[in-house]
Amino acid sequence: MEQISPAQVAEWAKGQALRPVLLDVREGWEVQTASVQTEGLDLVHMPMQTIPARLDELDKSRPIACLCHHGGRSMQVASFLSQHGYQVANVSGGIHAWSMQVDPTIPVY
Template sequence: MQHIEPERIGDWVRQQAQRPVLLDVREAWELQTANTRHEDMDLVHMPMQTIPARLHELDRSRPIACLCHHGGRSQQVAHFLAQQGFEVVNVAGGIHAWAQQLDSGIPLY
């Protein structure tokens, strides 16, 4: 499983044959506190604990970038998804790093 810095996400997106998914695995309150969008990715919110039960909702043909607060939960989810045959990367540093590197308008929490 690969880790990718938020500042490199645009390069990663451009390399994909299919439109990628930005899989946010944080809790709902976290998404309400701070969220992001990427015009070339579809945002899907699935809290970490729901992933096994909702695995069928993810398209195996689309690459996935996993995102959480600081990168720990998303790393675990990315590892799990990789074991299930998904093409997946972990956004290193999570939304905290995303806010610092790409979008200072995202609140830090």
């Protein structure tokens, strides 16, 4: 499984043939608490437990970077998506690391 740091996400996105998706798998209250701004990616929110039922909403032709709070849930989702034929990377350290490495205005929770 490809691991990318939050600081590498923008560069990773530029290297993709199709516009990638940043898949935020956190709960709704977490997204309301802290969210990222992305350039070059389409932000999609799907809580982890909804992924199996909503799998058809994700385009297999587009690369996906999975994001959660610290990287654990997104790693599980990335593994699941990879097993179903998606091109996936995991954002290591999650939104917490994003706040530390990319955008300190993102609240830490």
